[in-house]
Amino acid sequence: MKRSGKITDLFQLRTNKLPKTTDTDNIGNIESVENENVVSTSINFDSQDIGAYINLREKNIIxxxxxxxxxxxSPWVPPSGYVFPIDNTNxxxxxxxxxxxxxxxWLVYSEIEKGALCKFCVLFSNSDTGKGSHEKTKSFVTQPFKKWKNAIEKFNDHENCQYHKLSKERAEYFLSVNYRKQKSVIExxxxxxxxxxxxxxxxLYSIVxxxxxxxxxxxxxRGMF
Structure with missing residues (x-):
């Protein structure tokens, strides 16, 4: 019998000649793929700054x-005494x-992007979300949030939106499977x-x-005759 794959196989993102993956796909080893040839990228994969990993799907990065x-x-966190850039709007x-x-x-600050991002949505949301998957994700997801006036209100708005809740569920499930707190479907x-x-x-032992x-x-x- 063919052996079932690991849980990561359910989340593997493949490119070129393969069907498009679903939005629950996990991401395999770090690669950038184009026409079956690995191409160079400017992303620093040693970085713990979430800002280095926005828009990965568009870049064919896994x-x-x-x-x-x-x-x-353990995302990058500004050290004590860190001086944040000023937003002098108004x-x-x-x-x-x-x-x-x-x-x-869910909130993280990106030194690379000089703004706030949602770690759940950056790693687990689609570029198209919302009703009918036509709502574009922007602030906190594909773009950093930088306008600090009424920031708490904007944070609450993001926290209550549907695609954030879905991304959070995916992240929690991913971690629970990774930590073996619950069995995956394959397991x-x-x-x-x-x-x-x-x-x-x-x-079979009894038969033998x-x-x-x-x-x-x-x-x-066959019995005695």
Whole structure:
């Protein structure tokens, strides 16, 4: 029987000559693929800054599960005393506040993009979301949020939008599978296959014992005539 794949196979993003992957696809090893040839990119994959990984689908870039886990659990955080750039829109001279990161679990600040991003949506949302998948994701997802006036209100709006909730669910499921807190669908199927194989071995053992006994007694397997 063909062995079932791992849970990461469900999330593998493939390009060129293969069907388009679904929005629940995971991302395999870090690559940039074009016409079956690996092309160079300017992305620093050692970075823990979420801003380095926005718009990956458009760039045909794939991340491995380890990197995703690192970005979800330990993204780059501004050190103590970090001086945030000023947004002088309307001459308010506002800055990003570290307290916001503690208040919103999904919120991260990107030094690369000089703005706020949602780690769940950057890694797990589609570029098209919303009703009928026609709503374009922008602030916090494909573009950093930088306007700090009424920032709390904007954070709450993003937190309550449907595509954010879906991205959060995907991220939580990804981590729970990665941490083995719950079994993936493939693991459940594998467990059932293992149980069935064990039962079949027990039945086969009884059959073999019967055949051996019949042989010792010189009894026909079809019965005595």
């Amino acid at each position: 991340l491995n599960d380890l990197k995703r886990e690192q970005l979800l659990t 001459k308010r001279n506002l800055r990003f506040q570290m307290s916001w990161i503690n208040r919103f679990s 459940v199927l594998n467990s059932e296959q293992a149980r069935q194989a064990s039962e079949n071995r027990k039945k 014992e019967t055949i051996i006994l019949c042989g010792r007694l010189e009894m026909s397997l």
